[in-house]
Amino acid sequence: MKVKNSTLTSLPYFEKWLILGVIMGVISGLAATVFYLLLLLFEDLFLFHLIGILYPRPIGEGGNPITFTFYPSNYYLIPVSIVIGGLVSGLIVYTFAPEAEGHGTDAAIKAYHYYQGKIRWVVVQVKIIASAITIGSGGSAGREGPTAQLSAGVGSVFADLLKLTSEDRRRMVAVGIGAGIGTIFKSPIGGALLASEILYRRDLEPEVIYPGLVASAIGYTIFGSIFGFTPIFGYYTGPFNPLRLPMYAVLGVVAGLLAIVYVKVFYGVHGFFKKLKINNYLKPMIGGITCKYHSFNSSRGYGSRLWMD
Numbered sequence: 131m132k133v134k135n136s137t138l139t140s141l142p143y144f145e146k147w148l149i150l151g152v153i154m155g156v157i158s159g160l161a162a163t164v165f166y167l168l169l170l171l172f173e174d175l176f177l178f179h180l181i182g183i184l185y186p187r188p189i190g191e192g193g194n195p196i197t198f199t200f201y202p203s204n205y206y207l208i209p210v211s212i213v214i215g216g217l218v219s220g221l222i223v224y225t226f227a228p229e230a231e232g233h234g235t236d237a238a239i240k241a242y243h244y245y246q247g248k249i250r251w252v253v254v255q256v257k258i259i260a261s262a263i264t265i266g267s268g269g270s271a272g273r274e275g276p277t278a279q280l281s282a283g284v285g286s287v288f289a290d291l292l293k294l295t296s297e298d299r300r301r302m303v304a305v306g307i308g309a310g311i312g313t314i315f316k317s318p319i320g321g322a323l324l325a326s327e328i329l330y331r332r333d334l335e336p337e338v339i340y341p342g343l344v345a346s347a348i349g350y351t352i353f354g355s356i357f358g359f360t361p362i363f364g365y366y367t368g369p370f371n372p373l374r375l376p377m378y379a380v381l382g383v384v385a386g387l388l389a390i391v392y393v394k395v396f397y398g399v400h401g402f403f404k405k406l407k408i409n410n411y412l413k414p415m416i417g418g419i420t421c422k423y424h425s426f427n428s429s430r431g432y433g434s435r436l437w438m439d
Contacts, residue, residue: 138292144340147301150294151341154285155301155348158309160282162353165258166314169273176211180204181268189364190316191357208268215267216415219260224410227256234261234279235328238307242329247286247299254283264414274311281310281349300352301338304329308342313349316361375407 177183182203209248229237230253241249248263261276264386285306289299304325312321322342327334403413 137296139295143337147341148344150298150302151305151344152348153288153299154281154305154309154341154345156352157288158277158281158313158345158349159352161258161284161310162277162313162349163356164356165262165273165277165280166353168258168262169266169351172215172262176215176267180211181207183208185387186340188362190360190362212266212269213415215263215269216417217411218267219269220266220411220414222256222260222263223414227253227412229253230260230279234275234277236275238282238303239329241282241286242300242303246296247301247303249279249283249286249303251283251287252416254280254287257283268415273314277310277314278307279310280314282306301335301341304338305341305345309345309349310336312346313353314360316350316354318346318350319343321349329366339417341359 138149139148176216177185183205184201186195186196186198186200186308227250229250234257237253238249240254241247257276257279261271265271265273265276282303283306284353286299293363294302307328308321308323308325310321311324312318313322322339322345325342325346326336328340399417403417406413
């Protein structure tokens, strides 16, 4: 789709962001698809062939965790897989794009606030490969951060190609964050709302909600057309009981408090590793093997989900 900048910028808000939302939706759908396929490739290489082990996939990805039976295989090779994955990903990141370190969402938000939404193209390429290797080799990481930074990065590049203003580029990045997460988790409405609220602690960006809805819906459609539309954790088939609502409120409070603890611990460990006087290339390997060694001992080697965040 080639749109002249003069025509695009002169359009009213809803028309302009309908077009840009469609573009971001296609970007998010393709980014999530490519990342997911790479993730499956490296999982097959490291977990299934090197270690010879399986893990229960969620219902939305063709698995059935209820009937899954774990059979330990060459689980003593888990540390080897982690070391190789961490070392390779560290070499890739710190050689070509150091700003691609971390889970990804922070870097995209930082670009939105401090760099007018500019994300280098090389970051996108490095992030998709390094993250797939990290997670595929057994690293304790999630898909949401890499997918968010991928979509946001490609959105930033397209904003430059379309010669958009810095403000529109920033919005493209915000929409990309939400659409990427909404696509990979098959939750388009949640992704759209996330795009508007993840940028601030106590505020939101209302002008991002509309293009976020468009982009998340299209990204979800593309991803779901390939991998299915079943929700990640399946459908809830039980009857609705309003008496459970207070318990959901309690669960929300507990989850919120635990989230605060997790964030503080996460950034505490991150700061500790920043201060370590060792080569940056080795830090992902050391962090990965430390985490896995602790988890492995705690579970006595029988936790099939140890390496899935």
